[in-house]
Amino acid sequence: MQYKTGVATAALLSATALAANSTTSVPSSCSIKSGSTVTAQAQLDQYSGCQSLVGDLNIGGDSLTGSASLANVEEIDGSLNVVNATQLVSFAADKLSSISGSLSMKQLTLLQSASFGSLQEVDTIQFITLPAISSIATNLKSLNSLEISDTNLESIDGFNNLETVTDFNVNNNKNLAKIDSKLKSVSDSLQVGYNGDEADVKFDNLVWANNITLRDVSSASFAKLTKVNQSLGFINNSIESLNLSVGTVGGTLTVVSNDDLTDLDFSNLTSVAGGVVVANNSKLSNIDGLSKLQTIGGALTVIGNFSVLDLDSLKSVKGGADVETKSSNYTCDSLKKLQKNNAIQGDAFVCKNGATSTSIKLSSASGSETASESSASSGTKTATASTISSKSSSSKSSGGAGAQMAPVSFMGAVAAVAVALL
Numbered sequence: 001m002q003y004k005t006g007v008a009t010a011a012l013l014s015a016t017a018l019a020a021n022s023t024t025s026v027p028s029s030c031s032i033k034s035g036s037t038v039t040a041q042a043q044l045d046q047y048s049g050c051q052s053l054v055g056d057l058n059i060g061g062d063s064l065t066g067s068a069s070l071a072n073v074e075e076i077d078g079s080l081n082v083v084n085a086t087q088l089v090s091f092a093a094d095k096l097s098s099i100s101g102s103l104s105m106k107q108l109t110l111l112q113s114a115s116f117g118s119l120q121e122v123d124t125i126q127f128i129t130l131p132a133i134s135s136i137a138t139n140l141k142s143l144n145s146l147e148i149s150d151t152n153l154e155s156i157d158g159f160n161n162l163e164t165v166t167d168f169n170v171n172n173n174k175n176l177a178k179i180d181s182k183l184k185s186v187s188d189s190l191q192v193g194y195n196g197d198e199a200d201v202k203f204d205n206l207v208w209a210n211n212i213t214l215r216d217v218s219s220a221s222f223a224k225l226t227k228v229n230q231s232l233g234f235i236n237n238s239i240e241s242l243n244l245s246v247g248t249v250g251g252t253l254t255v256v257s258n259d260d261l262t263d264l265d266f267s268n269l270t271s272v273a274g275g276v277v278v279a280n281n282s283k284l285s286n287i288d289g290l291s292k293l294q295t296i297g298g299a300l301t302v303i304g305n306f307s308v309l310d311l312d313s314l315k316s317v318k319g320g321a322d323v324e325t326k327s328s329n330y331t332c333d334s335l336k337k338l339q340k341n342n343a344i345q346g347d348a349f350v351c352k353n354g355a356t357s358t359s360i361k362l363s364s365a366s367g368s369e370t371a372s373e374s375s376a377s378s379g380t381k382t383a384t385a386s387t388i389s390s391k392s393s394s395s396k397s398s399g400g401a402g403a404q405m406a407p408v409s410f411m412g413a414v415a416a417v418a419v420a421l422l
């Protein structure tokens with residue numbers, strides 16, 4: 001055991017008692033009948049002689065009115081589920097320090113406060129549909145999975161001291177104004193979204209996460225983020241400036257529909273193993289924050305009204321490229337050069353600005369007879385914007401083919417290539 005010398009004997013004894021086989025040390029009155037539901041405070045009081053409870057403690061129903069509490073219990077070897085206790089206004093279990101399973105508080109329409117003042121360890125927390133709650137107290141140090149959804153919380157301070165979790169999902173909390181987390185890693189997914197769109201979000205200790213998606217936040221700070229193992233996405237936020245030190249993204253990087261974004265600085269980013277999508281950020285006119293990006297494992301998609309797109313370090317794009325801007329100041333020259341050098345390896349290539357048309361390259365015979373020319377550059381074909389464009393310029397496309405036909409002819413061409421390669 002990891003107890004240091006000098007710890008009082010009493011503490012050692014109680015620690016040993018806690019660590020002992022709980023099924024044998026817990027009296028039968030502290031063992032919860034499986035499938036049962038507590039519906040009255042008197043039933044909770046029956047557990048007041050128990051330091052440990054074994055089994056799942058389910059609390060629910062409309063006969064628990066006002067306050068309810070679980071006194072004295074320090075440990076639950078099982079889960080604590082408070083679900084659909086429709087008249088419950090407050091709940092407290094302030095001696096409880098550990099729950100081996102989950103702590104779920106769901107569909108508690110009147111619940112205003114929940115207090116778990118000693119709670120340090122839980123596997124999973126779900127606080128879902130708590131429309132009246134304004135405070136949740138905990139002292140959590142260890143947790144795997146956190147989901148806080150559809151609550152009235154303005155902050156989630158009780159969860160700010162955690163250093164590592166598997167999942168962190170905070171969504172649909174319309175009054176949430178702030179998250180200031182000390183998390184250092186998230187081994188599965190970090191999702192913050194659909195909360196009030198004024199939320200300021202800080203994960204300044206986070207070094208890596210498997211997946212990150214932020215939506216509807218007004219600012220985001222990730223001072224130490226160096227790696228995202230899978231995908232990283234910023235969608236529909238009101239963030240004005242996004243400054244990330246991240247060096248590698250193991251999946252797709254998505255920065256889409258952030259209407260206030262004027263500054264994108266990902267100047268340590270060298271590699272993205274999936275696609276890169278930077279699109280519909282209406283105020284982002286100068287995209288110079290991707291200048292160290294060298295490799296893209298998927299396709300490159302940049303769509304918007306930008307006059308600068310600096311991809312000066314780019315050496316390899318495994319997929320195609322679709323770069324479209326309304327600005328005539330951007331020139332496709334450098335991108336076309338990359339394509340010509342086979343740095344852009346995918347079949348589809350579109351580069352378009354406000355002034356010029358689009359081109360598409362098919363890497364082998366484009367739907368015609370000969371498949372044998374496959375990778376030879378003589379198979380290159382150029383089409384005009386009107387036959388393939390599907391995005392921004394459909395209404396003003398001047399070619400004969402209708403805009404609606406465009407994706408079909410594009411997919412047809414891709415399919416033809418696929419067939420030719422068989």
Ligand SMILES: *[C@@H]1O[C@H](CO)[C@@H](O)[C@H](O)[C@H]1NC(C)=O
Binds near residue numbers: 021022023024
């Ligand atoms: C706990 O005690 C029960 C009953 O004596 C036994 O079956 C079980 O294997 C024990 N578990 C552990 C982890 O020691």
Ligand SMILES: *[C@@H]1O[C@H](CO)[C@@H](O)[C@H](O)[C@H]1NC(C)=O
Binds near residue numbers: 062
């Ligand atoms: C919640 O409790 C109310 C009142 O006790 C009951 O009518 C309703 O069916 C319950 N809802 C669920 C989803 O269990």
Ligand SMILES: *[C@@H]1O[C@H](CO)[C@@H](O)[C@H](O)[C@H]1NC(C)=O
Binds near residue numbers: 188230
């Ligand atoms: C990462 O996020 C993507 C997109 O949301 C999802 O498809 C994928 O399953 C996630 N992976 C993990 C391990 O959570």
Ligand SMILES: *[C@@H]1O[C@H](CO)[C@@H](O)[C@H](O)[C@H]1NC(C)=O
Binds near residue numbers: 187209
């Ligand atoms: C993600 O990357 C970090 C940092 O390189 C590594 O320690 C971690 O094991 C990886 N996690 C997963 C789930 O692959």
Ligand SMILES: *[C@@H]1O[C@H](CO)[C@@H](O)[C@H](O)[C@H]1NC(C)=O
Binds near residue numbers: 236256257
């Ligand atoms: C952005 O949010 C609006 C409304 O909140 C929604 O209609 C739209 O689909 C969202 N866009 C994306 C890309 O998620």
Ligand SMILES: *[C@@H]1O[C@H](CO)[C@@H](O)[C@H](O)[C@H]1NC(C)=O
Binds near residue numbers: 244
């Ligand atoms: C981003 O952060 C780095 C390091 O803190 C700093 O040097 C750089 O100026 C910042 N960029 C923007 C656009 O704020």
Ligand SMILES: *[C@@H]1O[C@H](CO)[C@@H](O)[C@H](O)[C@H]1NC(C)=O
Binds near residue numbers: 243244245265266267
């Ligand atoms: C890039 O990383 C270096 C150290 O690895 C750091 O000093 C610098 O601030 C980072 N730049 C940005 C823009 O975060």
Ligand SMILES: *[C@@H]1O[C@H](CO)[C@@H](O)[C@H](O)[C@H]1NC(C)=O
Binds near residue numbers: 256277279280
């Ligand atoms: C950008 O916005 C247009 C029109 O609102 C939409 O059709 C397109 O799918 C969006 N692109 C991305 C990558 O979200």
Ligand SMILES: *[C@@H]1O[C@H](CO)[C@@H](O)[C@H](O)[C@H]1NC(C)=O
Binds near residue numbers: 305
């Ligand atoms: C594109 O941006 C320029 C300024 O950078 C602006 O004048 C113009 O209205 C924008 N066009 C569209 C279609 O958003």
Ligand SMILES: *[C@@H]1O[C@H](CO)[C@@H](O)[C@H](O)[C@H]1NC(C)=O
Binds near residue numbers: 285307327329
């Ligand atoms: C486009 O270039 C012209 C000439 O260099 C410049 O005056 C204008 O400000 C630029 N527009 C944008 C949106 O960068």
